[in-house]
Amino acid sequence: MRAIMAAYYMEAKTPKEKTGKQIAWITSGGPVEPLHVMDVIPIYPENYGAMIGASKMGAGLCEKAEQMGYSSDLCSYARADIASATVNGGPIGGLPAPDMLICCNNICGTVLKWYEVQARYFNVPLFILDTPVCHTEFNPDMKRYVTAQIREYITFLEKTCGKAFDYDRMKEVGKLSVQAQALWQQILDTTMNRPAPMTCFDAFFHLAMIVTLRGTQVVLDFYESLLHEMKDRIAQGIGMVPEEKYRLIWDNIPVWYRLRWLSDKFAAHSACLVADTYTSGWCSSMKYLDENDFLGSLAEMYTRIFLNTGTGLMADNIIELVEKYGADGVVFHSNRSCKPYSLGQYDIQRLIQERTGIPTLMIEADMTDERYFSESQIETRIDAFIEMLK
Amino acid sequence: MITAGIDVGSISAKAAIMQDRKLLGASVILTGYNVQNAGRQVLDRVLSELNLSASRIDKIVATGYGRNSIGFADKAVTEITCHAAGGFFLNPEIRSIIDIGGQDSKAIVIDKDGRVRDFSMNDKCAAGTGRFLEVMARALEVDLDAFGELSLRAENTASISSLCTVFAESEVISLISKGAKRENIIAGIHASIASRVMAMAKRIGISPPVMMTGGVAKNIGVVKALEEKLDMPVIVSEHAQVNGAIGAALIASTV
Numbered sequence: 001m002r003a004i005m006a007a008y009y010m011e012a013k014t015p016k017e018k019t020g021k022q023i024a025w026i027t028s029g030g031p032v033e034p035l036h037v038m039d040v041i042p043i044y045p046e047n048y049g050a051m052i053g054a055s056k057m058g059a060g061l062c063e064k065a066e067q068m069g070y071s072s073d074l075c076s077y078a079r080a081d082i083a084s085a086t087v088n089g090g091p092i093g094g095l096p097a098p099d100m101l102i103c104c105n106n107i108c109g110t111v112l113k114w115y116e117v118q119a120r121y122f123n124v125p126l127f128i129l130d131t132p133v134c135h136t137e138f139n140p141d142m143k144r145y146v147t148a149q150i151r152e153y154i155t156f157l158e159k160t161c162g163k164a165f166d167y168d169r170m171k172e173v174g175k176l177s178v179q180a181q182a183l184w185q186q187i188l189d190t191t192m193n194r195p196a197p198m199t200c201f202d203a204f205f206h207l208a209m210i211v212t213l214r215g216t217q218v219v220l221d222f223y224e225s226l227l228h229e230m231k232d233r234i235a236q237g238i239g240m241v242p243e244e245k246y247r248l249i250w251d252n253i254p255v256w257y258r259l260r261w262l263s264d265k266f267a268a269h270s271a272c273l274v275a276d277t278y279t280s281g282w283c284s285s286m287k288y289l290d291e292n293d294f295l296g297s298l299a300e301m302y303t304r305i306f307l308n309t310g311t312g313l314m315a316d317n318i319i320e321l322v323e324k325y326g327a328d329g330v331v332f333h334s335n336r337s338c339k340p341y342s343l344g345q346y347d348i349q350r351l352i353q354e355r356t357g358i359p360t361l362m363i364e365a366d367m368t369d370e371r372y373f374s375e376s377q378i379e380t381r382i383d384a385f386i387e388m389l390k
Numbered sequence: 391m392i393t394a395g396i397d398v399g400s401i402s403a404k405a406a407i408m409q410d411r412k413l414l415g416a417s418v419i420l421t422g423y424n425v426q427n428a429g430r431q432v433l434d435r436v437l438s439e440l441n442l443s444a445s446r447i448d449k450i451v452a453t454g455y456g457r458n459s460i461g462f463a464d465k466a467v468t469e470i471t472c473h474a475a476g477g478f479f480l481n482p483e484i485r486s487i488i489d490i491g492g493q494d495s496k497a498i499v500i501d502k503d504g505r506v507r508d509f510s511m512n513d514k515c516a517a518g519t520g521r522f523l524e525v526m527a528r529a530l531e532v533d534l535d536a537f538g539e540l541s542l543r544a545e546n547t548a549s550i551s552s553l554c555t556v557f558a559e560s561e562v563i564s565l566i567s568k569g570a571k572r573e574n575i576i577a578g579i580h581a582s583i584a585s586r587v588m589a590m591a592k593r594i595g596i597s598p599p600v601m602m603t604g605g606v607a608k609n610i611g612v613v614k615a616l617e618e619k620l621d622m623p624v625i626v627s628e629h630a631q632v633n634g635a636i637g638a639a640l641i642a643s644t645v
Contacts, residue, residue, distance in 0.1 A: 346593060353508075364513050376455055377494065381511060384470035388506045 004218055005208055012041045012096045022099040022161060025118065027111045028211060029281075030104035030129065031302050033177050033294070034154060036215040037169045038161050042102075043095055044212055045118075049077035049368055052084065053256025055091040058368035064089070075337040076368035078114040085121060100124050100160045102153075106131040106308040108340045127156045131303040135310035138288075138303060146299035167295075174294025177215040178286065183223040184210045185283040190230040191274040192325055195239025196247070197230045199272050201263040202240065203279040204254045210282045241272040246389050249321050250276035251348075252333035252341045253367040265379065269386040275325045277318060281306045284317070311344030315351040322356055328389055329359045331382075336366040361385040392442075393449045395638025396429045396463065397472065398456030401492030401520055402605060403428040405436045406635035407447070408643070411479070415440045416632040425456035429463075451642040453634050455493070465645045469634045470498055470509050476637030477601045478504030480627045486596035488587060488616065488624070489634070490606035492520040495583075497591035508594045516555045518586035520606050525555055526579050529562050530572055534609075541576040541611030548578030558582065576611065584615035591620065601625045603633035 011019060021041050026032055028046040035042045052058050058080055064087065065079035066072050072079075080090070088094030101124060103115035112128065119126035129149050132142050154165045187206070190197050206226060213219045233239075248266070250273045255262060266273060285304045290297040306317055318330060330352055332345050349360045363381055366372035392414075397404040398421060406416040417436035421428045429452060437444055452460035453472040460466070469489070477487045478500060487498040495518050498509045516522050527534040548570055552558040558579075565575050583606075600622050606612055607630035617624045629636060 359508065362510070377511065380455070380468050380470070380494075383466075384468040384506070384509060387468055387471040388509070 001206065001209065001222060004222060005212075008212060009092055012043055013092070023096050024100045024102050025095070025098040025115075026102040027104050027107060027115070029107040029302065029305055029307065030102050031150070031153070031298055033173045033215040033298075034157055034165070034170065035102070036173045037166055038157050038163070040100075040157070040161065042212065043098065045081040045095065046077050047208060047211055048084070048090060048092075048095055049080050050208075050254075050256050051092070052080045052090045053368035053370075054259065056257045056370060057090055058257060059370050061089050062369045062371075075108070075110045075114070075339075076366055077337065078110055080368055082114070082117055082121075085118065098122055098124050100156075101126040102129070103127065104129040104131060104302065106302055106305050108307070108338065110339075125156070125160055127153055129153060129302075131308055133308055133310065134304055134313065136312065138300060142303060143299055146303050147296070150295065150298055170295060173215040175291055176217060176220065178289055178291045178294070180210055180214040180219045180223065181283040181286040181289070183220060183227060185280075185286065187223060187227050187230060188275065188280055188283070190227070190234060191272075193234045194247075194326070195237070195241065195244040196272050196274045197233035197238060197240060199240045199263065199266075199274065200250045200276040200279060201254075201259055201273065203276065204259060207279045207282065214282070239272070241267045241270060243270050244272045245270035246328045246386065247272055247274045247326055249274070249318065249325065249327045249330045250278070250333070251318060251330060251345070252335045253278055253338055255333060255365045255373065256367055257370045258365070258373060261375075265382055269382070271386060273331065274327060275321045277306055277314075277321065280321070307340055311347050312351075314344060315348045318348060319352060319355055322352070322358060327358065329361065329385065331385075332360060332362045334362055334364045336364070336372050337369065338367065359385065359388055391448050391643055392446050393451070393639045393642035394433060394436075394447050395472065395635040395640070395642060396433055396450065396452045396460055397454040397469065397632070397634035397638060398425055398429050398452065398460065399454045399469075399492050399605075399634075401524075402631075403432040403454075403456070404632045404635040405429075405432040406632050406639045407436055407440060407442065408636070408639040411640070411643075413629070413636060414442075416629065416635060418631060421456070425459040426461065429456060429460040449642040449645045451638040451645060453638040464642065467638060467641050470496060471506060472634045472637030472641060473603050474498050474500045474504060474506045474637065475640045476629075476633040476635075477603055477627075479636060479640055480629060480633065481599070481601060481625060484599045484601045484625065486591070486598070486600045488591055488596070488600060488602045489604040490519060490583070490587065490602070490612070491604040495519055495587050495590065495604075497587070497594055497596055499594055499596055510590045510594045512586070512590060515553070517553055517558065518583045520604070522555045522558070522583065523579070523606065523609070523612075525559055526562055526576075529559050530566070530575060532572060532576070537576055537580075538608070538610035538612070540573050541580050542614070544573040544577035545571070546574050547581050548574045550575075550578045550582040553586070577615075580609070580611040580615040581619075583612055584619040587616065588619040596620075598622045599625055601627065603627070603630045605631045607631065
């Protein structure tokens, strides 16, 4: 996978004159498939934020953004990206400059201002796709509203790229995207097996493909071999956590700079994080997609993603995961950066305890900015939580 | 069977010795720089007070922030589990524990068998902890041990609104410069700790009887402020500060 991702970034960083391809920066929950139709390379500042976090370069770039005048209360992906753009920072020396920006607010409201900042900085056109929050439901008005914007999105792409949108190609790309999401779901579902052949820490790693390259064949090839590997492990009875005893669910974006530490910590307690609300976010609303009417169903699929739903629906979703994967507890990461993800967590915690009776744990940290991680505090909470499960 | 519990916290280290579920004795020293050393010293201290040789100890459990540094312990258990075990031993009626130590505060809900059902801890911040009180005592030039009694003499509780220790200290300094009475300021500090802890405790649904443990339980002012905020009586054992060590010693008999 590293090779595929390296090739992806390599192509993106190759001068346009050689590849003939434009570059779009897009939010993690944005509809990427039309970009592939137009042969535009999608680049995800959030994916880069994760890479920056995992490389422990988050605090440095966040500090840089704070020097530029951004508040330390602002999302650390936004801070890291805004700072990185000005100094070509991060593990691959900055992202290739965008020719356009695609911002969908189904994941948060911060992206609106963040992308406006970048549109001014790079002086490129910005398209905003506004997806109303599904507090309790998705209704026909929402569908009409978002579908109309999908049409505007295509017009925007035609204008920015200077060529007509190929609707036949859209059908092919749509099929590939649906297949990729279905495969990703199958991979995540292998952890229903006891012992689980992988943990959510593995899913955090393998996620990069479905986020960045869904709608292309390379994702399918890679995930098929990954699925095969997981099935093999199941057949041989190999679990990722030796002597798996406790099965837990993870909520929120990973703590990128402490993945290894957290993974080792839980494994030392024979606890396996079998599923999470984060990586399943890239397939959980697949059920709203119609493979044969991809563009027509796009609005519903992108509007009904986990983060764009109300607290009650989020709780339902987590309880479904608890039941499906046979979990003994839920670990919540209260993420200082991600307000929409973290805001309802105390209520969700209470709802889970009321409805399932299983215990939950809250740890406070940040996804990218390691200055917000307090090791001994978090260690005590995890240890005490496991003692409670015993 | 004789067991020892060692609770190495951020400010003080505690040790308790138990024999067949009876408390033989307990000691407290300052933790200082060397955690491992503090654990050894506090154990030696209580053993010499009891005139007991180290070889008589069958099992040792370590707890507190330094729990993983006590190499000679048979097991490390978190202070949450230990405070639940200790509190339940001291008073089996209790259903909730509020533990305020040097660098953190916790609320613990236990079931009728003394098992932890849920817990919450303060965010990574010193407000509402023993360290917070130490900072304030320094700013007010008052011995921390006198805080409790002084606050009971307050006429008007001062308002300290900041959630941050450093900013709260500035607030206290500005109150001092305005000539506010020490008693009133101290009562305000206690009220601010109590409201923080209350929010955390209510979130996990604490129910009476509530016991307060940890070093801060020695401060009658905080206890009274908590009773007021929670609108529940708060039980404090004479062994409040060594409760975690007692719990650890109890758990040691099952290791």
